[in-house]
Amino acid sequence: MAVTQSRRTFLQLAAAGTAAVALPVGVQQVVNPPGAAAAEVPGVDRVVASVCEMCTVRCPILVRVRDGKVVRIEGNPKEKSTQGAICARGNSGISLLEDRDRVRTPLIRVGERGEGRFREATWDEALAFAGGLLTISPTPAMTVIDIDGPGKTLIFAASSEHADMVVIKLKEAYKARLGEVDPDAIVKITGVASSCNREQEGSGWVVSPERVVTNAHVVAGTTSGHVRIQGVGRTYGARVVIFDPRRDLAVLAVPGLPARSSTQGPDLKRAGGAVVAGFPLNGPYRLDAARVRDVLTATGSDIYGSPGAVREVYSLFARVQPGNSGGPLLSPSGAVVGIVFARSIDDDKTGYALTLDEARPVLDAADSSSSPVSTGDCVAG
Numbered sequence: 001m002a003v004t005q006s007r008r009t010f011l012q013l014a015a016a017g018t019a020a021v022a023l024p025v026g027v028q029q030v031v032n033p034p035g036a037a038a039a040e041v042p043g044v045d046r047v048v049a050s051v052c053e054m055c056t057v058r059c060p061i062l063v064r065v066r067d068g069k070v071v072r073i074e075g076n077p078k079e080k081s082t083q084g085a086i087c088a089r090g091n092s093g094i095s096l097l098e099d100r101d102r103v104r105t106p107l108i109r110v111g112e113r114g115e116g117r118f119r120e121a122t123w124d125e126a127l128a129f130a131g132g133l134l135t136i137s138p139t140p141a142m143t144v145i146d147i148d149g150p151g152k153t154l155i156f157a158a159s160s161e162h163a164d165m166v167v168i169k170l171k172e173a174y175k176a177r178l179g180e181v182d183p184d185a186i187v188k189i190t191g192v193a194s195s196c197n198r199e200q201e202g203s204g205w206v207v208s209p210e211r212v213v214t215n216a217h218v219v220a221g222t223t224s225g226h227v228r229i230q231g232v233g234r235t236y237g238a239r240v241v242i243f244d245p246r247r248d249l250a251v252l253a254v255p256g257l258p259a260r261s262s263t264q265g266p267d268l269k270r271a272g273g274a275v276v277a278g279f280p281l282n283g284p285y286r287l288d289a290a291r292v293r294d295v296l297t298a299t300g301s302d303i304y305g306s307p308g309a310v311r312e313v314y315s316l317f318a319r320v321q322p323g324n325s326g327g328p329l330l331s332p333s334g335a336v337v338g339i340v341f342a343r344s345i346d347d348d349k350t351g352y353a354l355t356l357d358e359a360r361p362v363l364d365a366a367d368s369s370s371s372p373v374s375t376g377d378c379v380a381g
């Protein structure tokens with residue numbers, strides 16, 4: 001598995017490394033240890049034995065301090081394995097402490113990747129932000145984190161107390177997010193489009209008692225439909241009671257569905273974290289990290305290719321796959337903020353979701369709609 005670090009992750013770890021040079025709690029320090037006289041560097045008033053945490057090797061170091069400032073870092077000659085050597089990265093620990101251009105706070109990107117536009121954030125905000133983007137797979141030996149969107153994976157395999165602290169905080173933020181997602185409100189939808197001799201599947205979410213929202217193209221042309229909570233267990237029969245091919249939305253009445261309605265949240269802003277929930281590739285229930293690239297008024301086609309459909313949508317940095325259609329876009333706190341409906345044909349890391357404002361007329365009519373409606377023709381593909 002490729003190991004990549006986002007700039008933010010690097011900054012967090014770099015900050016952990018800085019803390020190490022600054023002698024955090026738990027690092028034993030010995031002032032002016034034998035063989036490391038302060039006078040060896042002019043003006044140095046003390047030498048502190050510590051451990052470099054610029055990487056997980058943790059080489060023993062001697063830190064020379066003048067007027068309370070670190071002026072030099074070198075290897076501890078008492079250590080047999082390194083024989084007093086450290087690498088250039090270890091030496092650069094001073095820059096993390098003293099360089100006037102050093103990064104002093106977490107930064108959250110506000111522009112496109114590579115554009116170089118960031119805003120300052122507090123650690124609490126940065127960790128909560130990152131926590132909203134995570135999928136975490138803890139194993140006894142390591143913690144694997146997908147951070148900053150799909151495909152960026154960071155593995156914490158060592159037991160650095162600072163790295164562990166970051167992971168614990170990120171996990172807390174992640175759990176807080178999951179705690180507000182009611183997985184029972186997210187359903188898998190299957191149907192048969194007899195005219196096209198085809199089975200269709202997608203995702204949906206419970207908008208009100210016994211009412212499920214999905215995309216119109218998921219149920220287009222179907223004569224029968226079923227839903228399963230979280231994609232497993234009992235199958236519930238469903239009938240389409242709203243079919244809106246322009247918005248690409250449909251509402252299903254599902255008698256006896258025992259799931260609570262989803263919480264709906266406020267609009268997300270540009271660069272805001274989000275989660276795509278659903279059943280990609282007809283597989284099991286999944287949550288995938290996403291981020292809002294932009295909120296757009298997009299002119300396109302309805303589900304049958306007729307032009308002139310104008311919709312308010314989120315453009316997302318997200319991996320949306322067949323089967324995600326109709327599933328909810330969730331805020332970092334787990335509230336529904338949009339409905340996933342498309343992916344870019346040019347870029348597999350870009351997806352699209354309808355905003356709740358766009359969906360509002362359909363959502364508001366869901367409760368009072370109970371009569372079956374035509375589902376039109378099935379869509380191409």
Ligand code: SF4
Nearest residue numbers: 052055058059087090
């Ligand atoms: S000196 Fe180099 S190898 Fe040793 S811990 Fe520091 S960064 Fe790692």
